Amino acid sequence: MSDEIGFVGLGNMGRPMAERLIGAGHRPIVHDRSQAAMSEVVAAGAVAAATLEALTAKAQTVFLSLPTPEVVLAVGRAIAGSPGVVKRVVDLSTTGPKSEMELADILAGAGIALVDSPVSGGVAGAKKGSLALMAAGPLAHFEAVEPLLGAFGKVIRIAEEPGKAQVMKLINNICSAAALAITSEAMVMGAKAGLDPDVMVEVLNAGSGRTTASADKIPRFVLPGSFDFGFAIALSLKDIRLCLEEADRLGVPMMVGNAVRMLFSVTKADFGADADMTEVIRPLERWAGVEVRRRKEA
Ligand code: NAD
Numbered sequence: 331m332s333d334e335i336g337f338v339g340l341g342n343m344g345r346p347m348a349e350r351l352i353g354a355g356h357r358p359i360v361h362d363r364s365q366a367a368m369s370e371v372v373a374a375g376a377v378a379a380a381t382l383e384a385l386t387a388k389a390q391t392v393f394l395s396l397p398t399p400e401v402v403l404a405v406g407r408a409i410a411g412s413p414g415v416v417k418r419v420v421d422l423s424t425t426g427p428k429s430e431m432e433l434a435d436i437l438a439g440a441g442i443a444l445v446d447s448p449v450s451g452g453v454a455g456a457k458k459g460s461l462a463l464m465a466a467g468p469l470a471h472f473e474a475v476e477p478l479l480g481a482f483g484k485v486i487r488i489a490e491e492p493g494k495a496q497v498m499k500l501i502n503n504i505c506s507a508a509a510l511a512i513t514s515e516a517m518v519m520g521a522k523a524g525l526d527p528d529v530m531v532e533v534l535n536a537g538s539g540r541t542t543a544s545a546d547k548i549p550r551f552v553l554p555g556s557f558d559f560g561f562a563i564a565l566s567l568k569d570i571r572l573c574l575e576e577a578d579r580l581g582v583p584m585m586v587g588n589a590v591r592m593l594f595s596v597t598k599a600d601f602g603a604d605a606d607m608t609e610v611i612r613p614l615e616r617w618a619g620v621e622v623r624r625r626k627e628a
Contacts, residue, residue, distance in 0.1 A: 333389075333390035333391050333417070333474075334359060334388050334389045334390055334391070334415075335351060335356055335357075335358040335359065335389055335391050335392075335393070335478065336358065336359045336360070336361070336379070336385040336386070336388070336389030336391065336392040336393065336416075337351070337358045337359070337360045337361070337371075337376070337392070337393045337395070338360075338361045338362070338382065338385065338392060338393065338394050338395070338396065338405060339362060339394055339395035339396040339397075339405075339423070340360055340362040340364075340367040340368060340370070340371050340395075341362075341367060341395065341397065342453050342456075342560045342561070342562075343395050343422070343449065343453065343456050344362070344367075344393075344395030344396075344422075345367065345370065345371055346453060346456035346457040347393070347395060347422065347449075347456050347461075347482050348360055348371050348374075348376055348393075349371065349374050349457075350456070350459050350481045350482055351478065351481055352371075352374055352375040352376060353481070354478075354481040356478075357375060357376065357377055358376050358377070358389075358393075359376070359377045359378075359379050359384075359385050359388055359389050360372065360376040360377065360378060360379065360385075361378075361379040361380075361381070361382055361384075361385045382405065382408050382409065382412070383412045383414070385414075386409055386412055386413060386414035386415070386416050387414040387415065388414070388415065389414075389415070389416060390415055390416060390417045390418070391416075391417065391418055391420065391474070391475060391478070392409065392416050392418070392419045393419075393420045393421075394406075394419060394420070394421045394422060394423055395422045395423055396423045397423070397565060398425075398565075398568060399425040399426055399428075399429035399568075399572075402421060402423050402425045402429060402433060403425075403429055403432060403433060403436070406419070406433045406436045406437060409437065409440070409442065410436050410439055410440035410442065411440075413440040413441070413442060416440075416442050417442065417443065417471075418442060418443040418444070418445060418467075418471045418474065418475065419433075419437055419442055419443070419444050419445070420444075420445045420447050420467075420475050420478075420479070421433065421444065421445070421446055421447060421448075421492075422447055422448065422463075422482075424448050424499055424500075424503070424565075424568070424569050424572070425448075425496060425572075426496050426500065426572035426573075426575070426576060427493035427494070427496040427497050427500075428493075428575075428576075429496075430444075430492050430493040430495075430496045431491075431492060431493040433492070434446075434492040434493070443467065443468050443471040444467055444492045445465055445466070445467030445468075445471050445472055445475055445492070446465070446466045446467055446492035446493060446494070446495040446496055447463050447464065447465040447466075447467070447475075447479060447495060448463075448464055448495055448496055448498075448499035449461045449462065449463050449464075449482065449483070449499075450462045450464075450499065450502050450503070450506075451483060452559060452560060452561060453559070453560035453561070454560075455483060456482065459481060459482060460483050460484075461482045461484070462483060462484055462486065462502075463479050463482055463483055463484065463485045463486065464486055464488050464495040464498045464499055464502075465479065465485055465486070465487050465488060465495055466487075466488045466489040466490065466491060466492050466493065466494040466495035466496075467490070467491075467492050468490060469490065472487060496572075497576060499569075500569060500572055500573035500576055501573070503566075503569040503570070503573065504569075504570060504573045504587050504590070506542055507566060507569070507570055507590050507594065507607075508586055508587065508590045509541035509542050509543045510541075510542075510543040510547055510607065510608070510610060511589075511590045511593050511594075511610060512541070513534070513539075513541050513543035513547075513548060514543065514548070514552075514593075514610055514611035514614055514622075515614055516530075516534075516539070517530060517531075517548060517552075517611065517622045518611065518614045518615055518618045518620060518622055519618075521615075521618075521620045521621070521622045522618050522619075522620045526625055527548075527553055527622050527623065527624065527625070528549070528553065528624060528625070531544055531548060531549050531553070547559055547607075547608050548608075548611075548622075551606065551608040552611055552622060552623075553622065553623060553624040554623075554624055555621075555623050555624075557605075557606040557608050557609050558606060559606050559607055559608045560606070561606065561607040562603060562604050562605070562606070562607070563594060563597050563598045563601065563602075563603065563604075563605045563606065563607055563609060563610070564598055564603035564604070566594060566607040567591070567594045567595060567598055570587065570590060570591045570594055571591065573587060574587055574588065574591060593610055593613070593614075594610060596613050597609055597610045597612065597613055600612070600613055
């Protein structure tokens with residue numbers, strides 16, 4: 331009999347990923363502390379576990395998609411304390427290398443392996459199954475879960491040791507955040523000079539100024555003013571902080587990274603922890619006295 335799959339954390343990312351598993355013919359056993367998050371995935375074909383223990387009693391492979399390192403470690407400790415039939419945990423969250431190595435130790439104490447597998451590509455990528463997955467963990471366990479990870483997107487093996495994939499993820503996210511920050515500044519400048527935002531995006535994407543922000547985040551979530559990319563500013567800031575801490579530990583100066591952190595911190599302070607990542611343009615707009623929005627049809 332093939333292994334049962336558990337999935338803990340059914341938020342912006344976890345829910346569409348659990349639904350991808352259902353779409354691939356699996357019936358994951360799911361758990362979230364929010365009843366509302368659970369019932370939607372159960373309606374799509376998953377099996378509800380009211381408690382974590384109910385899930386670990388049945389699932390050999392357990393995916394985690396949880397918000398912060400603290401929550402991931404707390405859930406990891408609870409799994410290790412009540413391991414049931416769990417053989418391996420696959421952590422899809424962004425926790426940073428230090429916490430991921432701690433998680434590996436906690437789970438190892440209960441004879442459970444860890445595959446560290448953070449993801450990139452946002453909610454849209456999670457829905458389409460076009461995420462980038464960075465996986466680090468013991469080869470046999472990686473091979474056991476590789477076909478499942480394939481339901482989420484492109485799987486790239488990083489290393490044998492959990493934690494290394496987290497380093498790669500932090501590198502990816504600092505690049506993504508910096509691209510959004512500088513593209514937002516440049517768009518505000520252009521708007522103040524009287525340029526049409528859609529024309530600016532068209533030029534950037536045809537030219538050497540193209541970034542993931544000009545290609546996707548600005549035209550889809552800023553120009554219409556919807557700001558619903560689906561990544562909370564608090565979680566995005568957490569990733570930047572984890573990256574800068576790791577760079578500091580390695581003795582690598584990150585001047586641009588620190589400037590990006592400031593803009594994200596100001597946005598969180600101004601618009602709240604749940605504001606969307608794409609709202610980093612809003613403090614810049616206010617300071618400049620201009621908004622970067624799609625012009626209405628004449
Ligand atoms: P989210 O806040 O939308 O979802 C987290 C879910 O975990 C929620 O449903 C919450 O109820 C649940 N949860 C919290 N504590 C729990 C607990 N103790 N037990 C069970 N469930 C619990 O977060 P998200 O945006 O889905 O992000 C999840 C992870 O993926 C984060 O580490 C984030 O950094 C990373 N990530 C997010 C994106 C994105 O675009 N949103 C992209 C890549 C990676």
